[in-house]
Amino acid sequence: MTTRWLSPEEQRAWRAYIAASRLLEDAIDRQLQQEGGMPHLFYSVLANLSDAPGRQLRMTDLAETLKITRSRLTYAVTRLERDGLVRRENCRWDKRSSLAVLTDEGMAVLERTAPGHVETVRALMFDRLSPEQVGQLEEICTGIARGLQGESEDAAAATEDVPWRRRSAPCAGASGDE
Numbered sequence: 170m171t172t173r174w175l176s177p178e179e180q181r182a183w184r185a186y187i188a189a190s191r192l193l194e195d196a197i198d199r200q201l202q203q204e205g206g207m208p209h210l211f212y213s214v215l216a217n218l219s220d221a222p223g224r225q226l227r228m229t230d231l232a233e234t235l236k237i238t239r240s241r242l243t244y245a246v247t248r249l250e251r252d253g254l255v256r257r258e259n260c261r262w263d264k265r266s267s268l269a270v271l272t273d274e275g276m277a278v279l280e281r282t283a284p285g286h287v288e289t290v291r292a293l294m295f296d297r298l299s300p301e302q303v304g305q306l307e308e309i310c311t312g313i314a315r316g317l318q319g320e321s322e323d324a325a326a327a328t329e330d331v332p333w334r335r336r337s338a339p340c341a342g343a344s345g346d347e
Contacts, residue, residue, distance in 0.1 A: 193294060194209065196293055197209050197286070197290065201282065204282055205278060205282035205285075205286075207249075207278075210245055211245055212279075212286065214235065214245050214255065215254060215255070215278065215279045217231060217235065218269060218271035218275070219271055224276065225258070225268045225270040225271070227269075228242060228243070228266060228269055231269055232332070232333035233331075235333075236331070236333070237332050238332045238333065242333075246269050249275065253274045253275070254274055255271060255272060256269075256270050257269060257270070258270055319331075
C-alpha cells in the first residue's frame with residue numbers, strides 16, 4: 170500500500186487547522202477558568218444540560234452530544250456533582266442508565282458565565298469571518314464530523330469506534346483539556 174502524502178496545500182491547511190483549534194480551545198478554556206472556575210468541558214456539560222428538556226440527559230446521550238468517552242463524562246459529572254452544579258438520578262425508562270441533571274445552582278453558574286463565553290467565542294472566531302465563511306466553516310465541520318461518525322455516503326474511513334461507544338478508554342485529558 171502506497172502512502173498518500175498530503176499535498177503542500179493540504180499540509181498548510183492541516184497545520185492551520187491544528188494551530189487555530191489549539192489556540193481557540195486554549196483561549197476559551199482560560200476565559201472559562203477565569204470567569205467560571207471551570208474548564209471548557211465542564212461548561213459544555215452545563216450548557217448541553219440547560220438545553221435539554223427538564224435540564225436532564227441520559228449520560229450516554231450526553232457523552233454522544235459532547236463527542237467524548239463515557240469515562241471522561243463520568244469524571245466531569247462527578248466533579249460537577251461535587252460542586253453542586255449537577256446531580257445524577259436513576260433513569261426511570263432505562264434501568265441501565267443514569268441521568269445527569271442540571272441543578273438550580275448549576276443553571277445560575279451557567280447564566281453568570283455564558284455572556285463572557287459567548288463574547289469570547291464571537292471575538293476570537295466569528296468576528297474574524299465573513300457570513301459566507303461562517304457558512305463554509307459549518308459545512309466543512311459538519312462534513313468531517315458526519316464522516317467520522319459513519320453518517321456520510323462516502324464514509325469509507327468512518328468508524329464505529331467513536332468515543333461515546335467505546336467500552337473502556339483511558340480518561341485522557343480528564344482535567345478538561347480536549
